[in-house]
Each structure stands twice: as C-alpha cells, then as structure tokens.
Amino acid sequence: MTITSSTKFADLVLQNGRVFTQEAEPSQAQAVAVTGKRIVYVGDNKGAAGFTGPHTQVIDLDGKMVLPSFIDAHMHPVHGAYRYVYCLSLFGINADDLKQAYLDEARRFVAQNPDKPWIQGAGFRRGAFDEIGPRKEWLDAVEAKRPVSILSKDGHSLWVNSRALEIAGITADTPDPPNGVIKRDPVTGHPSGLLQEAAMAIVKPHIPKPAREEIKTTLLWLQQWLNREGITTALDAILEIDAPEVYRAYQELAEEGRLTVRYRGAWRIIPERDFKADIDRALALSQQFDTPHFKTDVFKFFADEVVEEETAYLLAPYTHRSDDWLGLKDWDNDALLAAFTRVHAAGGQVHVHTIGDGAVRYVLDVLEALKQKTDPARWDRRPTLAHLQLVHPDDFRRMAAMDATAVIAPYWCIVEDYFWGMYVDYLGRERAFYGQYPQKRFLENGVNLAFHSDFSVVEPDSMRALYSAMTRRAPRRTFESNYGRMPGFRYVADSRTDLQYGDIGALPPEEECLDLEEALLAYTMGGAYANFLENDLGSIAAGKLADLIVLDRNLYEIPFDDIPQARVVMTLFEGRIVFEDDGTLPKGGRPPLPER
Ligand SMILES: [Zn+2]
Missing domain, CATH: 2.30.40.10 (Urease, subunit C, domain 1)
Known part of the structure; x- marks a missing residue:
C-alpha cells in the first residue's frame, strides 16, 4: 500500500x-x-x-x-429538525382516540413551554377528522391566550386555535384565498380551525421565525442523529435568501468548528420572483461561506411538484382525470435556460426537483440547450436531478450525456399506502406498478446515482435506505411502526406474492433492485461525486x-x-x-x- x-x-x-x-x-x-x-x-x-x-x-x-x-444528497436539516426540537410533535402518536391523544400531548407541551409566545406543532393526521377538520375550540381548551398552530403530517393543512385566527385577522367574512380553503362550520359559517393549502399563508407571516441560537441548537442536535446513522455529509436542499438566520447559523457553527456534518446549501430560486437578481444575490452570499463545512454554491429549482397533489408534470395525462391534465410545469424553458446559464457561468451547480417524467424531459431539454452553448471542456457542473419518481426510457441516456446525477430516495421505492391510495389511480396500473422509482436503469445507462432521505419527509435510517434499495420494500419494523395498528394493511415479505390492495410489499419490477455493492457505492462515492x-x-x-x-x-x-x-x-x-x-x-x- x-x-x-x-x-x-x-x-x-x-x-x-x-x-x-x-x-x-x-x-x-x-x-x-x-x-x-x-x-x-x-x-x-x-x-x-x-x-x-x-x-x-x-x-x-x-x-x-x-x-x-454515508452522504445524504438532499434533505431539509433546519426545517425538518426544528419541529422535533422546538415544536409540539404529533408525528409518532398512534391511538384509538387520536383527538384525545393529540390534545393530551398538546397540554403537556403547553405546560412545559410557558414562555413561548406562539405554540407551533406538526404531525397530525388530517384523515382522522371529518370534512371541516379538527376544531379550534379543542385547542382553545388547551391554550386560549397564546396562538397555537399545528401543521398536518402531509404539510397541506394547518390546525389553529381562536387566538391564531384572531391575530391573522381571519373571520367568517374572510373569503377563501385562491388555491386555499378556510374550513367553516356549516351552521354558523365561522372558521372551524382548519386552513388548507394557500389559506395557511394568511397565518404564516405572523408565526415567529426561529432565532439563530435556536437554529444552531437544532443543527447540533440533528448532527448527533445523522452521525448515529453514519452520515457526515448532507445537502440542505432549500436555503432561502430571505432567511439569513438560517445560513448565518450554519456559517457560525462552521466557523466555530462545531459541525460534525459538512453541509452544502442549495439556494432556492423561484420563477415568480426576479430570479436573475436572486441568483446574483445568492452568488454574492456564497462568496462569504467558503468554509470546508458549509458551502453554498448550489441552486435549487422545482421543475414540478408531486403526484399526490396532481402537480407532478407527466408526459402522459393523469389517468383518473378526464381533462388530459399533465400536471404543473413550474418553469418555462426559456426562463429556466436563462437561470441555468447564469448559475453555470458563475461556476454554480443546479439541483432540480423532478418527480414526473415530463419534468425530467424538459429539464434535460434545457440542459442540452445549455450544453450546446458551452465549451465542451467546461461542461463540468454536474447537474443533479432529485426524486425521479417517473423517468421515460429515452431519458436515462440523456441524463448520462449531461453528466447528471440521479438523486433518489430508496426509502420511497416501495409499495405503501400512497401507492394504493393514489398512485394506482392517478398514474394507472402500468405506470404505477412498473414505471416508478427506477434505480438500476440509471446505473445501466451510466448515470451517477446518489441517495437522499428528504428528511423530514423520511427520518434518517441508513440501514433502512440500503434495505429498501436492495429489496424495494420497507423493512418489517417500518411497517410495524407506521401501519401496525391500522386495519386493512398487510406486510408482504415475499416478492413473489401477488400484491393485493392494501399490501405493503415490494415495488416491481424486481430488476430495479440494487445489489449491496451498488447501494453502498451510491450512498458513498455517488454522493461524493454529485457534490x-x-x-x-x-x-x-x-x-x-x-x-x-x-x-x-x-x-x-x-x-x-x-x-x-x-x-x-x-x-x-x-x-x-x-x-x-x-x-x-x-x-x-x-x-x-x-x-x-
Ligand atoms: Zn426536498
């Protein structure tokens, strides 16, 4: 040696x-x-x-x-972990009487945190309540003086008490905002206490932002967890230019030598804003963070959204709709090309949320256009495409030609309740059963592969990630903690069993399973290359x-x-x-x- x-x-x-x-x-x-x-x-x-x-x-x-x-190539460290450290967490609660269990937990948290001006929480199951959702009065009985707001497990609705409604100025006369619903009591017309989608944004500006010290405490706590799972490098997939306390917290910890995870941060760039100005601001900020443990030369774009909301952008329509709906295309190609060009010229890297095959397709079109105007010797920016639920067979090779990395979550390459509840319906059987979450085909086509958790979407669990990459099913213990008490679900450990509605088992096709060596490489070298x-x-x-x-x-x-x-x-x-x-x-x- x-x-x-x-x-x-x-x-x-x-x-x-x-x-x-x-x-x-x-x-x-x-x-x-x-x-x-x-x-x-x-x-x-x-x-x-x-x-x-x-x-x-x-x-x-x-x-x-x-x-x-291990390297987690896309997660949300601050946003994800802050909820555990500073908020009322309802995530792990399993009970026959969920309402009672939630309120008991809320009461405990309220008593333990007498100085918090606003009680924030997350993790209630929206599906456990009726049409107008959990009520403000239930929370008022727990805390009437201070505002309370609790985000649902899926992040699409907010349960609030009367004080929070009052502060946000929401009354019976407040109209529903575009793309949002203020749930109301059908008899009185008063807000019930549940705000959906864009209606959440009426309250959000009033919720106190985490302080820098709180964010530092959050990151110090999270890194212990990541280190326990063997993770020492991670990409923060959304840094907001307008949230200086977040990036300053990272920077201070890095400069103080207190990080035991090295982070790369990705600035979020959105088409609705003056994105050229945002890119320039972010580039200027990036110059300030050149410590080895916190770098911010990555730029995050959403090409589309998610299948669950019918907002992933597909090449063929959603099958449960009759209007040929393809989903949302977040960027126009010319605008995306302008943005990529600016990032590329400054030596930055693009990281793109791509769920649907239509999103992958147009992002590759834009990358090809960019490559065409680039000196081939300078095509060295390694674009990363994250999530990749659906990829058209023609596009694997195109990804390889762009030197793009596929950043995938093996945790999701499984059959679980979303599969039966939504994907089969929305995508049709063929796409749902055989087209979702490719893994092996990336490698077969010469695409670099890296793993991510998208924490807090999934909690970091490195052995679970490896196991799911190799079997395309969740470990039995994950099934037991997620579905153990829910009727109608069965764990299927044998890949040869024909899956029935509600079965939690392996996602076909079996040829997409990685072997251990491939999975380990993706989790280490693949992530290193991508970064x-x-x-x-x-x-x-x-x-x-x-x-x-x-x-x-x-x-x-x-x-x-x-x-x-x-x-x-x-x-x-x-x-x-x-x-x-x-x-x-x-x-x-x-x-x-x-x-x-
Ligand atoms: Zn993410």
Missing part, C-alpha cells in the same frame, strides 16, 4: 477490521491509519503497525465492517478525509432481512470519533432532545 504520511506515527489506527474501501484496489483491507483529518494508510495489520507509536490511539475492530461514511467531493470522500484511500463508519456486523455476510437490524457503532468525521455506541442505545432511536 502507498504510504503518504511524512510524520512517522499516526494519531489513530483502526486494526483487525473488514475494511471495504469502495476503491478498485485494494477493495478490502484490515487496517486504516489516520493522522489529523486524513487517512495515511490503508492495508493490512502488519503495515499499520509501522504507524503505531506510543501516542497512537489503537482501536481493535474485532473483525467489524468498516465503510466510508464535487470525490477527491476527499466517498472511499477509503490514503490522502482522503477520514470520514469512516464501523458497523456491528458485515452486511455482506448476513441475510437481506437482517440488514435493517444492523447498526453503526462508530462514526469518524475528519479523523475524530463523533459517535460511539456504548451498547446502551436503542436501535433507530433519535438522540435525546437538548435541554431548553
């Missing part, structure tokens, strides 16, 4: 392990030596002994598996940053179905041990919330 260190002894030697380097040569090793932030040696125990001096910390891995740490970090991360090699994880078992030697039970027992971030399992942690447990 190559020895690149000039100092004689390493700071840290991991020996006697099963190191899977994710490199061609050597693909496996026993030991890794680390000096400072970087790996100085990868090879056998004997070679590592040469790096072991009197002050070297030596860890005997006892045959455990070592991998490069221009492949010289530092993504594999275990001398000279790279020592971002490593140790697992409690060798994933190559256990049955598929045991993968969700595997756990990360140690995580290193730039040579520092930032997580170590002392054997007392519950699997999948979130870290305890910070004292406030």
